[in-house]
Amino acid sequence: DAKTTQPTSMDCAEGRAANLPCNHSTISGNEYVYWYRQIHSQGPQYIIHGLKNNETNEMASLIITEDRKSSTLILPHATLRDTAVYYCIVRVAMDNAGNMLTFGGGTRLMVKP
Amino acid sequence: DTGVSQNPRHKITKRGQNVTFRCDPISEHNRLYWYRQTLGQGPEFLTYFQNEAQLEKSRLLSDRFSAERPKGSFSTLEIQRTEQGDSAMYLCAIWGQALGTEAFFGQGTRLTVV
Numbered sequence: 494d495a496k497t498t499q500p501t502s503m504d505c506a507e508g509r510a511a512n513l514p515c516n517h518s519t520i521s522g523n524e525y526v527y528w529y530r531q532i533h534s535q536g537p538q539y540i541i542h543g544l545k546n547n548e549t550n551e552m553a554s555l556i557i558t559e560d561r562k563s564s565t566l567i568l569p570h571a572t573l574r575d576t577a578v579y580y581c582i583v584r585v586a587m588d589n590a591g592n593m594l595t596f597g598g599g600t601r602l603m604v605k606p
Numbered sequence: 607d608t609g610v611s612q613n614p615r616h617k618i619t620k621r622g623q624n625v626t627f628r629c630d631p632i633s634e635h636n637r638l639y640w641y642r643q644t645l646g647q648g649p650e651f652l653t654y655f656q657n658e659a660q661l662e663k664s665r666l667l668s669d670r671f672s673a674e675r676p677k678g679s680f681s682t683l684e685i686q687r688t689e690q691g692d693s694a695m696y697l698c699a700i701w702g703q704a705l706g707t708e709a710f711f712g713q714g715t716r717l718t719v720v
Contacts, residue, residue: 534714535713535714536610536713536714537697537699539709539710542708578648580648594649594651594709596648596650597648598648
């Protein structure tokens with residue numbers, strides 16, 4: 494799986510959009526970009542994933558650059574409960590046997606009042 | 607509720623003792639993974655089951671660790687002769703075609719070896 498690079502930490506004001514970047518310059522054509530987050534003392538929680546088109550769900554939006562070498566996770570209106578570590582992972586689709594998620598260090602997002 | 611129940615949530619044990627953790631998916635899913643997470647680090651893969659067959663093991667999984675998944679439903683992870691370095695959060699994750707293309711994690715078992 495391709496490696497990812499994320500900032501170690503970021504701050505965001507409550508109510509503002511949180512934009513979390515991720516670089517994945519060695520991503521392959523069949524690899525997806527996945528985002529998970531982990532709130533303190535809980536298991537990782539799936540947020541969103543995409544291949545090349547931008548994606549949006551009830552939690553977040555995922556913007557993938559045209560060359561697919563980087564992406565941005567957007568939390569449109571961050572709340573204090575969004576304070577967590579956010580992991581960007583690139584890998585082939587989950588329904589391929591034997592492929593597991595490989596977590597890096599993630600970005601620690603602190604949402605401040 | 608992620609559909610994955612892990613017990614116990616916390617475990618404190620003395621060095622040298624054996625411990626066993628359990629992962630119960632709410633419904634049957636063909637793939638089940640165990641991860642370990644130490645403080646300040648992302649989760650690290652330990653082992654993977656396809657139904658009841660253990661198909662892959664990380665080099666992190668020393669011979670003191672053993673995992674089982676009888677009948678392809680719940681899974682157990684046992685650590686024998688625990689060491690202080692085993693202190694970590696142990697996470698279970700499941701997915702299968704019925705879940706789509708994402709994994710669901712349990713809340714984990716936090717092990718402290720004293």
